[in-house]
Amino acid sequence: MPEHLLIESEGPAYGPGATRFVTDAAHLVRAGGTTALLLVDNAVFAALPGACDEVADFTGSGGELLVDAYAFHQRALAPDHLLPGARLVEMDEVAALLLEHGTRVVWH
Template sequence: MSRHLLIETQGPWAGRECASFVRDAAALAGGGHRTQLLLLQEGVLGAVPGVLPELDGYLAADGDLLVDRYSVAQRGLKQEQLVAGSRLVDMDEIAGNVLDAAVKVVWH
């Protein structure tokens, strides 16, 4: 199966597109595709419990939830304040995935 990296930068307050994007990620993960959803910039606010309920379906589908460490720190958040199942990542890991020709990247 293919590998996908979906990058959400706008966050839940930018409109319905964020929730729709997470549902798309859940559909990919649920379909057996190795899927990583990266929350970056304003997108990290969706990792606060209860803010983006669609993450529950994504995590239940065995999706890998990545949250940018720098963006979290910029917003005064800590790992303990994020949904269970999320993983803080640094830009070197993100860049490695973005530059990997085997990974299909979608940026929102």
């Protein structure tokens, strides 16, 4: 289980706040923490190649990239277009992460 679970709901099209949040997630990974980043709502677009360099940096640093399957499919996106290492997740898995003792959760 990750030490940190960061949840992004907006994505890069909504301004620099989302990219700064993802950059913070990458800093946590590089500092040695186990960190998962969950993209929900319109942030799922950031899981596509070329959409957000900061997300690619996060995964390249060793972060775990989770993508809300429901939001992803609602936007008619194809799973074979996900960034390498990204994983579609259902809400039951997210609920388990949220309830895991010791996991710190931050939602943006």
